[in-house]
Structures are given as structure tokens and as C-alpha cells.
Amino acid sequence: xxxxxxxxxxxxxxxxxxxxxxxxxxxxxxxxxxxxxxxxxxxxxxxxxxxxxxxxxxxxxxxxxxxxxxxxxxxxxxxxxxxxxxxxxxxxxxxxxxxxxxxxxxxxxxxxxxxxxxxxxxxxxxxxxxxxxxxxxxxxxxxxxxxxxxxxxxx
Amino acid sequence: xxxxxxxxxxxxxxxxxxxxxxxxxxxxxxxxxxxxxxxxxxxxxxxxxxxxxxxxxxxxxxxxxxxxxxxxxxxxxxxxxxxxxxxxxxxxxxxxxxxxxxxxxxxxxxxxxxxxxxxxxxxxxxxxxxxxxxxxxxxxxxxxxxxxxxxxxxxxxxxxxxxxxxxxxxxxxxxxxxxxxxxxxxxxxxxxxxxxxxxxxxxxxxxxxxxxxxxxxxxxxxxxxxxxxxxxxxxxxxxxxxxxxxxxxxxxxxxxxxxxxxxxxxxxxxxxxxxxxxxxxxxxxxxxxxxxxxxxxx
Amino acid sequence: xxxxxxxxxxxxxxxxxxxxxxxxxxxxxxxxxxxxxxxxxxxxxxxxxxxxxxxxxxxxxxxxxxxxxxxxxxxxxxxxxxxxxxxxxxxxxxxxxxxxxxxxxxxxxxxxxxxxxxxxxxxxxxxxxxxxxxxxxxxxxxxxxxxxxxxxxxxxxxxxxxxxxxxxxxxxxxxxxxxxxxxxxxxxxxxxxxxxxxxxxxxxxxxxxxxxxxxxxxxxxxx
Ligand code: SF4
Ligand code: SF4
Ligand code: FES
Numbered sequence: 001x002x003x004x005x006x007x008x009x010x011x012x013x014x015x016x017x018x019x020x021x022x023x024x025x026x027x028x029x030x031x032x033x034x035x036x037x038x039x040x041x042x043x044x045x046x047x048x049x050x051x052x053x054x055x056x057x058x059x060x061x062x063x064x065x066x067x068x069x070x071x072x073x074x075x076x077x078x079x080x081x082x083x084x085x086x087x088x089x090x091x092x093x094x095x096x097x098x099x100x101x102x103x104x105x106x107x108x109x110x111x112x113x114x115x116x117x118x119x120x121x122x123x124x125x126x127x128x129x130x131x132x133x134x135x136x137x138x139x140x141x142x143x144x145x146x147x148x149x150x151x152x153x154x155x
Numbered sequence: 156x157x158x159x160x161x162x163x164x165x166x167x168x169x170x171x172x173x174x175x176x177x178x179x180x181x182x183x184x185x186x187x188x189x190x191x192x193x194x195x196x197x198x199x200x201x202x203x204x205x206x207x208x209x210x211x212x213x214x215x216x217x218x219x220x221x222x223x224x225x226x227x228x229x230x231x232x233x234x235x236x237x238x239x240x241x242x243x244x245x246x247x248x249x250x251x252x253x254x255x256x257x258x259x260x261x262x263x264x265x266x267x268x269x270x271x272x273x274x275x276x277x278x279x280x281x282x283x284x285x286x287x288x289x290x291x292x293x294x295x296x297x298x299x300x301x302x303x304x305x306x307x308x309x310x311x312x313x314x315x316x317x318x319x320x321x322x323x324x325x326x327x328x329x330x331x332x333x334x335x336x337x338x339x340x341x342x343x344x345x346x347x348x349x350x351x352x353x354x355x356x357x358x359x360x361x362x363x364x365x366x367x368x369x370x371x372x373x374x375x376x377x378x379x380x381x382x383x384x385x386x387x388x389x390x391x392x393x394x395x396x397x398x399x400x401x402x403x404x405x406x407x408x409x410x411x412x413x414x415x416x417x418x419x420x421x422x423x424x425x426x427x428x429x430x431x432x433x434x435x436x437x438x439x440x441x442x443x444x445x446x447x448x449x450x451x452x453x
Numbered sequence: 454x455x456x457x458x459x460x461x462x463x464x465x466x467x468x469x470x471x472x473x474x475x476x477x478x479x480x481x482x483x484x485x486x487x488x489x490x491x492x493x494x495x496x497x498x499x500x501x502x503x504x505x506x507x508x509x510x511x512x513x514x515x516x517x518x519x520x521x522x523x524x525x526x527x528x529x530x531x532x533x534x535x536x537x538x539x540x541x542x543x544x545x546x547x548x549x550x551x552x553x554x555x556x557x558x559x560x561x562x563x564x565x566x567x568x569x570x571x572x573x574x575x576x577x578x579x580x581x582x583x584x585x586x587x588x589x590x591x592x593x594x595x596x597x598x599x600x601x602x603x604x605x606x607x608x609x610x611x612x613x614x615x616x617x618x619x620x621x622x623x624x625x626x627x628x629x630x631x632x633x634x635x636x637x638x639x640x641x642x643x644x645x646x647x648x649x650x651x652x653x654x655x656x657x658x659x660x661x662x663x664x665x666x667x668x669x670x671x672x673x674x675x676x
Contacts, residue, residue: 044207061355065367092367095202096355097320101329108321114205128363130560138560139553140400141362142392143166143589144243146556146563148201149359151212154564166590170552197567197586211614215567271569 032080039077042115049105050074056099056109065092070099070109077112090116091127091153117152127153160288161223161232162190165244166198171400172241172392174435175419179240179285181433182424185300186292191232193222201243202359203250210264216251217265221272223280236281238288240421242391246317249282249324284318286334286390286420287326294341302429304343307450310423311347311384312336313375315394316355329353335388338420342427347384351375356397369405372397376405379415385446386416388423395419400440416443426452460526471524477504478519481532491534495520500604503576505611506530516608518576536607538618543625550633552591559622562589564615571609571619577602581609581619588622594634596626 040047050071057069066089068076073084084090090113099109128149138146168176180190196219204212223237239245255262256277266274289297312335319325319332327334332353336346356375357368376398379387389395399417406412416439425434431453436444447453458473464484471480478492493501502519509527519532541558548554555562562585571581584599600623610618631638647653660668 042206042208061371062360062367092360092364094355094358094360095205096316096358098316098355100321101319108205110321111205118206118209133363133560135557137362139557140171141553141556142171142396143198143556143563144201144241144393145359145362145396146560147166147198148243148393149362150561150564151200151202151204152359153363169590169592195583197582198565198589200566211566211568214569218567218569268568271573 032082035082036077036080038119039112039115042118043108043111045107045109045112045115047074047077047107047112049107050078050103051105053104055102055104056107059098059102060093061096061098062092062094070113073116074107074109074112077116084116085120089113090120095152114152121155124155126155130154157184157187157189159189159191159232160234160236160238161193161226162238163193163196163199163219163223163244163248165201165239165241167392168240172395172419174438175240175392175395175421177433177435178419178421178425178430181430182421182428183238183285183288185424185428185430186289186296188238188288188292190238191226193219193226193237195222199244199247199251201247203247210261210268213251213254213261213265214269216248217255217275218269218272219248220252220255220280220282221269221275224273224275227280234281235279236283236288239282239284240390242284242315242317243393245282245284245326246324252277252280252282253324284326284390286318286338289338290334294337297338297341297424301343301427303427303452305339305423305427305452306343308344308447308452309347309383309385310339310344311349311379311382311387312339312352312420313349313356313379313387313389313394313398314353315389315391316353316358318390319353335390335420339388339423342423344423344427347379347382349375349378349382349384351378356394358393358397361393361397361401365401365404366408368397369401369408372401373405373409373412376402376412376415377409380413384415385450386418386443388418388420390420402441414441416441416446418443460524460528462524462527463529465531466529473524473526475524476520477506477517477522477524477528477530478502480524481519481530488532491519491532497521498604500606501534503533503536503606503608504530505533505608514612516574516576516612518604518606521576533607533611536610538607538610538621541621541625545628545632548629548632550593550629552593554629555588555591555622555625558625559588559617561615561617562622565589565617566615568614570612570614571617574608574612576606576608577604579603581623584623584626585617585619588626593626593629596623597630597634600624600626 052071052075054071057063057071060070063069068084068087068089073089076083093113095110097110103109164176183190197215199219200212200215226232227235314332319327319329339346351374355371357371361368395417422434459470460473462469462471462480464481469484471483475483491502493499497518497520504517504519506515507529543558565585567582569582575581579602580599584596587595603620603623605620
């Protein structure tokens with residue numbers, strides 16, 4: 001577990017810059033390994049398989065709305081960095097599985113997004129508040145819209 | 156002798172998408188399939204729980220699969236297939252079955268929390284989508300049943316996500332699906348291909364991020380209009396809501412967009428089979444009737 | 454059962470020996486509790502006496518109406534005299550009895566997991582999950598019929614992992630059902646008319662003038 005620190009410290013600064021996130025979030029060493037393992041466990045995916053081709057990001061219909069591209073999320077999890085937990089990306093993902101069918105390495109990125117959401121939801125974070133949705137809108141929604149929305153986005 | 160199969164409606168088929176249900180039941184009947192509504196069904200949950208330790212969200216779909224086995228044992232249906240219409244229900248029920256079958260640990264936990272039900276081991280029920288069933292029955296049978304071929308109608312098929320993805324669950328080739336196209340051709344209509352026929356419409360984000368769903372849906376609608384389609388056809392009540400029901404709102408954001416009616420594929424079938432009473436066009440928004448009348452359909 | 458038989462129960466953690474032929478409610482009073490909340494009709498109708506308990510040696514959390522359930526040896530008991538829930542305000546005359554009404558007032562029903570926990574918690578043995586599910590799909594009639602015997606005791610609501618308050622849903626369904634689907638009951642309308650005409654005024658005046666003993670006697674002689 002302990003050599004993890006060395007691995008992480010060896011990430012060149014340019015990559016870090018390219019990722020556009022601060023060094024703060026992976027200062028923990030062992031903790032970051034635990035985080036990555038947790039995401040792998042919840043998603044059932046081997047994150048190391050990713051070689052950063054970006055197919056997921058180019059296929060994602062919602063990438064324009066995201067602050068971290070899907071491939072970036074995967075990269076950060078590889079590095080054991082928790083940034084994706086606090087990103088908009090995991091809440092904007094609509095679980096359309098476009099990334100899943102495109103990934104040449106067979107990673108189900110949608111499941112990784114779900115794992116990250118689940119970590120937050122289990123910490124009692126809710127992205128959606130029912131109180132802030134217009135009752136008239138609620139009345140007209142197909143049930144499947146609200147049911148899926150709340151399952152994905154509400155603790 | 157018609158084939159009797161268990162049918163899972165799902166919540167929305169009983170409300171916003173009653174026209175989908177009515178036209179599906181009637182046109183299936185015309186093809187010799189009797190859809191027997193599952194007794195005591197409950198909401199399937201609409202989305203597959205992806206977290207590997209999730210048991211709670213499997214209870215709902217599995218309870219429905221148990222009902223199918225009960226219905227099968229009662230002899231009221233001919234085999235263990237479960238026909239679905241809503242894409243979300245198809246995907247959720249199908250994936251629940253696969254997971255229960257493959258994951259022994261979750262199967263055990265489910266048995267414990269569902270002690271009031273008979274155990275379900277997975278694999279006993281085959282969850283299918285109506286489109287698959289029609290493909291199996293054969294396009295020839297569809298053609299034979301035509302009363303009013305949809306000649307001159309230009310139809311853009313929109314698959315959405317959950318009929319085609321993820322791998323292993325989709326009912327057709329995720330990159331190059333053709334099942335809708337074959338159906339449209341068999342009904343005598345003309346296919347209009349759009350590049351975004353399987354791109355997400357914004358799905359459940361429509362609830363609290365309407366503008367995001369609007370933009371995604373707009374791209375799909377615009378492609379259909381520019382491709383010269385008269386109507387879009389689809390298989391999911393949430394896609395219908397985003398592309399159809401919300402079209403007025405989308406036009407508010409993108410005034411260049413022309414209205415284009417959105418119909419369930421079963422409505423096209425009912426129309427072509429001459430089952431006027433079951434088409435339910437009055438529920439569609441935008442109203443497709445003026446256009447259809449212009450094209451010579453009553 | 455022998456009237457002298459005693460059992461041991463634990464009321465809010467404190468051990469008591471109580472006669473075995475008492476209900477939970479009477480046993481609590483026997484043990485010295487004065488019930489200010491958590492008791493109403495004492496006849497199984499009002500739903501005020503919701504109680505949860507476990508039996509020693511069992512992990513199961515069980516539910517009961519205190520006025521109906523007899524004590525058993527080894528019961529670990531507490532009452533739930535009040536279940537917090539928000540009473541939604543709506544004007545029945547202005548509601549539209551369409552399926553969307555449930556999502557408008559109780560959108561949280563979209564969180565129902567179909568886990569059936571509510572059904573297992575209902576002391577009235579109602580199919581609570583089924584009525585919540587019926588409401589979710591906009592089936593007012595089924596939701597009303599399945600929830601007809603609900604006492605609003607609230608036990609389902611404390612057990613629901615989705616934090617739904619099922620009895621409010623059933624109540625809305627029954628209100629919509631009677632107002633918009635079956636329509637007003639003629640017996641009730643006739644009775645209201647009779648009352649308004651003053652047909653019973655004389656009778657009420659007479660009753661009000663009687664003393665308590667006379668009232669008791671009339672009450673016990675009633676048909
Ligand atoms: S449905 Fe709920 S509130 Fe009504 S009697 Fe049953 S447990 Fe009590
Ligand atoms: S306890 Fe709540 S979530 Fe479970 S079935 Fe009842 S209403 Fe649904
Ligand atoms: S006191 Fe009324 S139901 Fe028990």
C-alpha cells in the first residue's frame with residue numbers, strides 16, 4: 001500500500017496541468033488507493049484498463065455540459081484522486097451507455113459514474129430537491145422520468 | 156390460435172402513454188399475439204442499479220419476474236416470455252434477470268429480503284421487447300396484415316438508448332440497428348435516417364435540467380426535420396415526452412425548429428392495420444392528425 | 454387463559470410483570486403509565502395507539518395497535534404516539550382527478566422501491582405497497598379500494614425506506630374516488646337535508662337536558 005505514494009508523486013506536473021485540477025486532492029497516499037479500490041468495487045470495473053483514448057468523451061452526448069470529461073474522470077480515479085466526486089459530471093451523466101459501447105477496453109464508464117454518485121448519495125448528498133421542482137411540471141411528467149431521476153440523483 | 160404472452164405495462168403506459176399501450180395491444184392482436192397483463196405488477200424502478208453491492212433496487216424488478224413465473228404456472232400464458240413496451244422497463248427487467256442469474260450472493264440476499272415471495276433464480280423468465288417479438292413473427296406477417304400501407308409517409312426512427320445499450324442487453328446492433336427500419340418499410344412507409352437516431356434525448360435530466368434535455372432533443376428533432384421526415388417514431392415514453400410533449404418548450408429556445416409529430420411505432424402499426432379506434436392520436440403532442448389527413452390517412 | 458397468569462414485558466426498557474390477559478394498552482396502564490397521547494377509541498378504529506415491539510430472542514421489529522394486541526411474555530415495547538408527517542393542503546373541489554395528481558402532491562411516491570415493507574408493517578393487514586403502486590400508476594380506484602380500511606396509524610410511514618407516507622396517498626385516493634368517481638352518497642345527502650330541515654332538533658334538545666345517569670342508561674339500551 002505504501003509505495004502508492006511514490007507512484008502518485010511520479011505523476012509529471014504537465015499531466016496534472018493538462019487535467020486542470022489541483023495537486024491537493026491526491027496528497028493522501030493510502031487513502032487514494034482505498035478510494036480507487038472502492039470505485040472499482042462498486043462499479044465492478046478495472047480502471048487500469050483505460051489507456052486514455054478518449055472514445056467515451058467523444059461519444060458522450062452530454063460532455064458539453066460537463067466540467068470533467070468522462071475520460072478525465074477515469075484518469076483521475078486511476079490516480080486515486082477524489083475530484084470527480086465533487087464534479088458536475090457525475091450528476092450530468094444520463095446513463096445512456098454511449099461510452100460503454102464505445103470503450104475499446106471494455107470499461108463500463110456509466111457504472112463508474114454510478115459508483116461515484118453512490119459514494120456521494122451514501123454520504124447523504126442529494127443533487128435533486130423535490131421541493132424545487134414546479135408542481136405543474138411534476139403533474140405532467142411521465143412517471144418513468146421522475147422515478148429514474150430520483151433513483152439516480154437523490155439520497 | 157393466438158400466442159398468449161405475459162405483458163408488463165409499467166406505470167407510464169397507464170397514464171401519459173395510454174396510446175402506446177392501446178395501439179400495442181390492438182396491433183399485437185392483429186399479428187396473432189395476445190398480451191396478457193401481468194397480475195399485481197409493480198413499478199420496475201425504471202433504471203438498472205449499477206452498483207455491484209446494490210440489492211435493494213433489485214427487489215422491484217425481481218418481484219415482477221416472480222409474477223411472470225406465477226402466471227406461467229397458472230397456464231394463462233404459453234411460455235415464460237415477458238413482453239415489454241417501455242424501453243426503460245425492458246432494460247431494467249432484462250438486466251435484473253441477468254444479474255440475479257449470475258450473482259449468487261445477491262440472489263441469496265434477495266431471497267432473504269423477499270421471504271414472502273417464492274424464490275427466483277434468474278433465467279426462468281425471458282424479458283423481451285415487442286419489437287423483438289414482431290421481428291420473430293416476421294416482417295412478412297406484418298405486410299400481410301396491412302390494410303392501409305403508409306405509402307408516402309416519411310418516418311425517422313429514433314431508437315433512444317436503452318433498446319440498444321449496453322452491450323449484451325440491446326435488441327439490435329448498437330452501432331448499426333435496423334429493426335425499426337425494417338418495420339417502417341414493412342408498413343409501406345419510407346425511412347428517413349438521422350445520424351442521432353440512437354443519441355440520448357436527455358432522459359431523466361429533463362426533470363430538473365430542462366434546458367439540457369431541450370438542447371439534446373433539439374439536435375435530434377432538427378435532423379429529422381432537415382432530413383425531410385414527416386414524423387418521428389420511437390418506443391419509449393420518456394423519449395416521447397422529451398421529443399414530443401416538450402417540443403413547444405424547445406421551440407421557445409430554438410425558434411428555427413419546425414414542429415414534427417412524434418408517434419409510437421405501435422401507433423404506426425395500428426394505423427397501417429386499419430385499427431383506427433386504437434391509434435390514440437388525440438393524445439400525441441404535437442398533434443399529428445392534420446399532417447396525416449393531408450397525407451391521406453384518416 | 455388463566456386470569457392470574459402473569460407475563461414479563463419491557464416497556465421502554467423497564468421490566469414489568471403484568472397480567473397475561475391484558476392488551477398492550479391496558480398493560481401499560483397497569484404498569485402505571487397514564488396515556489395522554491397514543492390512545493383514542495380503544496376499539497381498533499382510530500389509529501392513535503401505534504406500537505412497535507420486539508420479542509426477546511428475535512431480531513424482528515413487529516407492529517401492533519396497543520388497544521388490540523394482547524401482551525406476550527418477553528415483549529419489548531414502545532408506543533409511537535405521533536408520526537411526524539406534513540399534511541398537504543389541497544382543495545378537493547379544485548383537484549383534477551387525473552393520474553398526475555399524485556405526482557403533483559406526493560412526488561416522493563416515485564421513490565417507492567416495491568420493497569413491501571409497508572405491507573408487512575400494517576396492523577390492518579392492508580396491501581399497502583399495492584395501493585402506493587396503484588397511486589403511482591394513477592389508478593385512483595384501486596388505490597382507494599385497497600386502502601379503504603386504513604386507520605392512518607402511521608406505522609407504514611415509519612418503516613418506509615423511501616420516506617413515503619402511504620396513508621396520505623391512500624387518503625387522497627379515497628377522497629378523489631368518492632368525490633369524482635363514485636359521486637356523492639344519497640344516504641348522506643338525505644341525512645344532511647334532514648338535519649338542515651331541523652327534524653332532529655327536538656331529539657337533540659331532549660338529550661342535552663338529561664343527566665349523566667339517564668344518558669348512560671339510554672346508551673346501554675341502544676339498538
Ligand atoms: S396503511 Fe399504514 S397508516 Fe394505514 S392502517 Fe396500515 S400501517 Fe396504518
Ligand atoms: S415501504 Fe415504502 S418503498 Fe417499500 S413498498 Fe412501501 S411505500 Fe414502497
Ligand atoms: S386506541 Fe384507537 S385504534 Fe387503538
